[in-house]
Structure formats: structure tokens, C-alpha cells
Amino acid sequence: MNNKSKNIFGNGLGQLTIPIIAIAILVIFNLIRDPSFFSIELTHNNEGNSVLAGNLITIINGASELAILAMGMTLVTAACGGQDISVGAAAAIAGSAFVKILKSGDSISAGTVIIALLFACIVAMIFGAFNGTLVAVFKIQPMIATLILYTCGRSIAYWINGGATPTVTSPILDAIGKFIPGIPVPTPVIIVIIVGVIFKLVFRLTSLELFTQSVGINGNAARLNGINSTFVKLLSFIILGICVAIAGCIGVSRLGLINHETLLIDIEMDTILAVAIGGNNLGGGKFKVGGSIIGAYVIQMLTITLYAMKVSSTDVKAYKAVVIILLVVIGSPVVKEKFGKMMNKLRSRRAKVTVKGAERS
Template sequence: MQNNVKNKSKISEVLGRLAGQQIFIPIAALLLLAIFNLIMDPSFYTVTLGHNNAGDPVLSGYLITILDYGSELAILAIGMTLVTAATGGQDISVGAAIAISGSVILRVLCGTDSRPDTLQAPIIVAFLISCVVAMLFGAFNGALVAYFKIQPMVATLILFTAGRSIAAWINNNELPIVSDKTFTYFGGFIPGIPIPTPFFIAAACMIVTALVLKFTNLRLYTQAVGINESSSRLNGLNPQFIKFLTFVILGLCVAVAGLIKVSRLSSINYSVIAKDIEMDAILAVALGGNALSGGKFNMTASILGAYVIQFLTTTLYKFNVQSDALSAYKAVVVILLVVLSAPIVREKCSALWKKIKGTHAKEVA
């Protein structure tokens, strides 16, 4: 009997440690979604090997869809996490910025002809130009926030409002189409590789981010500015530059996501492309257990949160939820996260957990 009580006590301690980890929230959400789909429809996990129109082998299934579309969201979550940590605010213009960067890529590739027979420039050149443009728009947002002291959501509202019009203006309100098949590889499949290319692009971004955070002081400086800007300044940091830099990095992430987006269709729809993706990126950061008020962050949890958000979106589509209603379901998730992250709720949960542990300790004694 006493051994059973001790075992329960050990399990309780392990669960308490896991619950105390920041990454526990996205893992718990992932498990809930996984169990729900397993109970409702086990075929959700079916993955089949087929062939695309070109005859190349490709994997298909809901899990592959999550890997595919969750990857571009994970890329955005990297930049959004840094912006949130440093500024205590969020960039709501990433969807419009993706439209701009994608429009720039198509403009460079197509030139003055919206439907050229051959590419007018190498794809890498078009991508690098879009990176510069996206980073400039990120710098614009960063300057408003860092140097003009405008609240991030208000500062990025400018580009949120005007971004898609700018994207349409870049291509003279035309819908350019790229006929080169190699361009579709970035948003589709590389011949001979059955896994979607966006997953490999996201993996490369994660590796680069991990190396930067490990071998530079970006993590330390970002967290220091987010926790206490005045204190970080007294310690020799430049808070304005750190905030500015995070927006520029987010701009680079936007350019990568823009490449994937326009590559999927080899064209662009200015009003629809990346619609509401800013909400998903912010929700990924929140689901990762990161405080939306800034400070410490866990990049791994944010990236996992991005895939969980895509898991949720795919699940809702699986059960025939209309696209117009998706935001309502995600809003419920936001409310739950905000409530659970509230200090008073955390204090009550902590007190309850201590009470449970105290009860177990008495039983053991």
C-alpha cells in the first residue's frame, strides 16, 4: 500500500515538472488533437504514396498537409516570436507583407510580360530581391516601433491596410503566371522526393535560427529588452536597435513564406494570399507558452505551436467546418490561452497543485 502511494507521489512529481515546462502547453494541445482525431476518425492518420501530374512519387494525407502548410507558418512563428519577445507587441502586417514579397518575386521572374514563355531572371535573384524588399518593409515597421515609440499593432496596421494594394500595384494589377516547372518545386515537391519541399525549407530555417541563437547573443539581448528596457539600456544594450532588428528578421521570414506561397500556384491572388495568417502566427507564439507581453521565449515551443495550429485547422477542414468559421474556433483557443496565462489563474493553479502534493506527502507519512 505504501509503495503504491510512493509511486503515485513520484508520478505526481513528474507531472508537476512537465506542467512547469513551457513546451508542455503545445505538447498537451497536440495530444488532445491527436486523441480526438483518433477517436473520431482513425483514417485521419492514413498516409498514401501516389504520383502527381508529372508522374513523380508523392505522399498524401492529412498528416502530410499539416507538415506542408504548417511549415510556412513555423517560418513566420520564428520571426514573430522575436518581435513579441523584444517589443511586447505583434506584427499584424505579415499577411500583406507576404503578398508584397510574392508580388516582387513574380515581377522579377516575369518582367514586363505577365505570362512569359521563359523566366526573365534566375529564381535565386528574384528571391534575394524579395528578401531585400521584405526586410525594408520590416525595417519600416521596426523604425516606427523602436524609434517613434508607436505600439507595434498600431504601427503595423499601416502596412496591414496598404500592403495588398502595394502588391497589386507592383504588377500593375495583373495576375502574372510563371510557366517554368522548376518554380513549383519550392511550394510543391522536388522530383524523386515524396515529402513536400516547404518542410525542408522550414527545417533549414530552424537550423539557422538555432545556430544563431546558440552562437550569438540575440536570445539574451532580445529577452533582456523585453523584460526591462531601461535596465538593458543601463547594461550597455541598445533597445531601439534590438527591436528594429527583430522586425527586419521577421521581414526575412516573410520573404521565405512569400516564395512558398507564390510557388504553390505559380501566380498570386492579392486579396486572398496569406489571408489571416498573422492571426495564426500570433496564436502559434501564444500556444508556445510565450508571454505576449514580451520577455523570455521558447523558440521550439513556438515552432511546435505553429504545427499544432495547422493540426487544428486541418482537423476543422476534415469535419467540414467552413473557412469563414475557422476564425471563430481559433478565437476560442486564444481566449483559453489568455485566461490560462493570466497571473491570477496561474497562482490559483499553483496553489491547487501544492495542495495536492501536500496531501500526497501526508499519505506517505
């Protein structure tokens, strides 16, 4: 018994304790409120494909962009000890670049889409490298460095679009943003899985994870050990750039429309939150990408739960804030330490009692 509780509340899940507890509480809350919240059914969409539908699908599907961005953001956070607040604006740029290429020809073929995707990736990587250079080479605080792109990013997207909100329609885009005919799972969900697997593979096959952690924990020590910390930081921003491009292109493909003002608006804050809920130290160092992904789903589940309860969307942010305050405070080192001490006391008291009991008998 003692061991079990120690496992759950102590080091068993480690960093993932908070996000998993958070998601468990949300699930239980919804089960009590309305069990049909979790019902999933197979229906036909207007293109005649059979597709999965239900709140769970909405949550997992809707959080796709957030989850992908959170993966990249985790890396930046770990390496640089700061966050990129320009991801939303950069995604608008990448999305605009994507649409620009799509609209350059008369018709949209698979080839054009691939070129457009690559182009969007390159554009986002360049902007990522720009942010990365400011942070890694010029040693500017990440939040300040990325404030530049945060401020002007959507204007740049506007220039690329030439104003207005261009629309694009193509079955290939629908396959990216909605469903591939014959597969009932929304494509963005599949993309998240692919990106996640790629992250996992990269960590397995290269020393990126170790390098990132050591740079984040102590850049100088890492440098003295022969790790090029400037390069690692720069690389983290470039990888985030790729994530930004993917998220932006999914966002565009979902609706077949690029609105530079609203595409993935305010996503930067949710992304940072996902990283924080994931139990990652926002000051850099050790990290778990999986935690951030769960964090992303926690945020999305919270939003959809509030919508299902018909909470006015103007109030949703306030409710979200309350929950987030709780999560972050519970996850803070101070509370963790206090909690740990309390558990230790309890344990030692119990131990004493049993010892006393033993003496008496």
C-alpha cells in the same frame, strides 16, 4: 508518482506544456474519431514523382508559411513586447516583388529565381526596417506602427502587380512550392526545417537570444548593461522581414499565382496565436521559438481536423475561436498560478495524511 506528475504539470516541460498538451489532445481526438486520419501513403503526382500524401502531410505542409512567420514573430514579440500585424500584407508585397522579377525576363531560369528571391528578401527587409524604426526609434506601440503597413500593404502589392493576378509557371517554382523531383517530402516542409536550423545556429553562435530576452524584459536595464536595445528591436523586425519574404515566396510558388488580396490572408492573427499558444509571453521577455512552431502546427491541425469533420468553413473560425479561448485561458498566468496552488495543497494534504498515518502506526 508525485514527482512524475509534478514534472508533467509543473516545470518539466516548462513553457512547452500547453502547446504539447494541445497537440496531444488533438491527436487523441482524431485517433478516436477516425484512426485513418493519420494514414500516410506514397502516391504519384501528375508530374510522375512519387510523393507522400495524407492528412498529416497536409497539416505539416500547409502550416509551413505559418511556422516560418511564427519564428520571426516570436523574436519581435520577445524584443518589443508587441506584435507585427502587417506580416500578411508584407508577404503580399514580397510575393509581388518576387513575381515582378520572375516576369521581367522571357524565361525563368534558376538564376532568375535566386535573384527574385533575394529581391523579395530585400524588399521585405526594407519594410521590416520601416516597421522596426517606428517601433525602436520612435517608440510607437508595435501594433499601431504596423497598422500602417497592414492597411496599405496590399495596395502596394497591387501597384507592384499592376492590377490583376499575374501567373507564373516554371518547374523551378514547382520545386519550391510543391515537390523536388525524387524527394517525396513537400519542399515547404524542408524549408521550415532549414529556417528552424538557421535560427538554432544563430542562437548558438551569437548572443541574439540573450540580448533579445534582456531587451524584452527591461530595455533600460539592458541599455545600461551596454546592449543597444534600439538595434536589437530593429534587428528583430528585419529578421521577421526575411521570414515574411520566405513565406510569401512559398505562398506564390505553391500555386504559381499572386493574388494580392488573398495571399496569406489573415495570417497575422494566426501567427500571433501561434506565438501565444507556444507559451511565449506576448508582453516580451523570455521566449522559445520551438513553442511557436508547435503552436503553428496546432492551429493547422485544428483547421484540417474541422475540415475532415466536414464542418462548414464558415463555422470553422467559430470552432477555432472556442478552442483557442480554452488554450489561452488555460495558459494564462492566473490559471497557472491557481493550478499550481491547487497542486501544492493536494501535495501538502497528502503529505499530512502520510505523516498522520505514520504517527498512528
